[in-house]
Amino acid sequence: MNFLLPLLALLPLPEAAPSRPAAPAPKYPVAAIPAALREGAHAVLRADDEVVTVKSASRLVHSIHYVVTVLDQAGDDFGLLTTPYDALTSISYLRGAVYDADGKLLHALRSTEIRDQGMGGRDGSLMSDARVRFADLRQPQTPYTVEFDYETVSDNTLFYPSWAPQAEEGLAVESASLRVSTPGSLPLRYQERQWTGPALSHSAVDGQEVYEWKLANRPSLEEEELAPPLRYTTPMVALAPGIFEVQGHKGNASTWQGLGQWSYDLNANRDQLPPATVAKVAALVQGAPDVRTRVQRVYEMLQSSTRYISIQLGIGGWQTFPASSVATNGYGDCKALSNYTMALLNAAGVPAYVALVGAGRHHADLRPDFPSLQFNHAIICVPMTAPKADTLWLECTSQTEAFGYMSSFTGNRHALLVTPRGGQLVSTPHYDARHNRLERRLDLFLDATGGATATARTLRTGLEQDQYASLLHDLAPAEQKKYVTEHLRLPTFTLTKFNLAAASTPTAPAVVENLGLTLPGFAPPTGKRAFVNPNLLSRLPALPALIGERQAELWLPTASLHTDTVRLHLPAGFRPEALPTAVKFSTDYGTYSNNFQALPDGTVQYIRRVDLKRAHLPRTAYTGYVDFRRKISIADKAQVVLVKTES
16 A cells, blocks of 8 residues: 555645736726717716715715726826715715726825815804815826715704706716615606606605616717806706705795795794894884985994894705894894894885895806705895886895895896795896996097097996906006906007996996097008907907807897997098998897998997897807897998098
C-alpha cells in the first residue's frame, strides 16, 4: 500500500497569489447615448428617477437618483448638486460619483467634499434656518457623467415637490420617471402640464395609491425669442396635498378658500398694537378728508419707521410675528410688516387684508385652476368703496416704493386674499400702456463740421420706470451715471450732464432723466450734404429671422407707449433738402407712426410714437411680429437730408 498519498494530503498547500479586486463595470458610457439626443445638447439626463412617499399628513419622503452626462463646458452646471433643507426638512443621505466618457469611475464623492452652509444674508438682514449642501463633481475635461443619490424627509407637507425633468435649456432627456405613493386616506392632487409622455399608471397596493409617470428620448431645446419659460412648454407634473399638517397646524389645500383659511387661522390674533401706537395712528389720521388719505398717511408712517428683515424659522415662514413686536422693534419680514400695516389701518378705521402673492419680475403667475401654495410674498389689499372704488394695494417691505404701486414685482398677476372666511383669489393691479409710458423730448444741435450736442429729458412712468427707480434709490449718482452711460446705444459720445429724479403722474409713479451729450462726428457732411438720423436714443432693433419652424408661443410681456419729440437745430448755412415720408402702420402687436416737419423757425421736428401690446399669441404669430419689428427698425433709421446753401 502506498502511504505517500495520504501523507501528501496532509501537507499545507502553497499559498495562491492574492487576487486583485475586479474593476467596477463601466456605467453610462457616452457612446450609448442616441445620436439624436446628443445633437445640440450641452448635457443629457441619463436618469432622473424620483420617488415621493407620503407617510402621513405631516411627513413626506423624497428620494432621487439623478444621472447626467455633461457634453461640453456650457453644461458644467449640471455637475453641481445643491440640496436645500431647513428645520422641517432633513437630508437622509447624499452619495455621488463621476465617470469618464467610457463610463469608468473617476471618483466617488466623499463626505468631506460635501459643503454645508446657511442661506442667511451676508449683511445680517436675513434670519433663516434654511441651509444647503453642495456636491461639486464638475470636471476640467468633457464629456463626463455625474451620478447622485439623495433623500430628504420633510415634516412640512404644505409643499409637495414638482417634477420637471426638462426645465433647462440645452438638456436632453434619455430617461426619467416619477413614482408617488400615498395612503388611500390622503388622495394625491396632481396636474399634468404640457404632458406628451405615456399615460399615467395608477394602482392600489396594500392600502397605498401608487402613481407613476415616465418620459424618455426628448431632444434638447433652446429658448426661443420672446417665448414662454420652459416650464410652460415642457412636460411636468405638479403635486399638491389635500389634507396637510405643519407643526400641529392642520389645513386643507384642495381649494383656495381652504388654503386661505389655514393662513388666516395660523395668524389670527397677532394684530394687537400697543396703546401708544393706536394713539399715534388716531392723531395721524385726524382730519383726513377721505379713506385714501388715511391709508396714505398710515403707509408713509410705515415706510418712515420700519425696515425689512427676512425671518424664516420653522413655521415662521408662514406665521407672522405679532404686530406689537414690529411696533416695538421697527422691523419684520413681509408677513410681519403686512400684518402690522393691516393692524395700523384697522386702528385708523380702514379694513384691510393680507394677500399672498408670487413675487418677482420674472416670477410666473400662479395657476388658478390648481390650488396650492404658489406664493413667496405678502402684501396688503385695501378694498375701497364709492365714490372711488379702486382697490388700493400696498408693498410693505419697501421704504421707497410709491404709494399704491405694485411694480413689476407684484403687478399683473393673481394673489390670494386672506380673510376670516378663507382665501379669495383676486388680481393685483393691471398695468397697461396708459401706465407704462416713455416720453422723451430731445434737442439736437448740429455744427457745420458734423459734430453735435444734445439735451434730452425723458419721463418714464409705471413699469417703464421700475429699473430707473431702483437706480435712483439703490445707487450713488456716480453709479447711476455709469449704468446709463453703459446702456446708451451710441457709437461715440460724452455724457456732459446727468440727473435722475423721482416724479409722479396721475396714473403711475415716474422717474425723470435729464441728459447732456456731446457727439463728435455725428453727421459729417458729404460734399454739400449731410445725412442726419434724428432718432438718437429710441431706435428699436429688428429681431433675427426665423430659422426652421417656431416651436413656442409668442409672449409679449409688457404693454407700453413710447413717444419721442426731437427738434433738429441746423447749423448756419444749411437747410433741409428732403424730409422722409411719414410712416404709419397698425398690427395685432401694436402701432407705429413717425412724422417729419420743417418748422418756420428753421428747425426740423421729428415725432415718433410706438404703442406696444401685451399678449400671448400662437407660435404662428412670430413671423408677423418679426415683420412688425423689421418695419419699425427701417422707419427708425430714416434720415433727414440737409444741403448747404450757396453763399
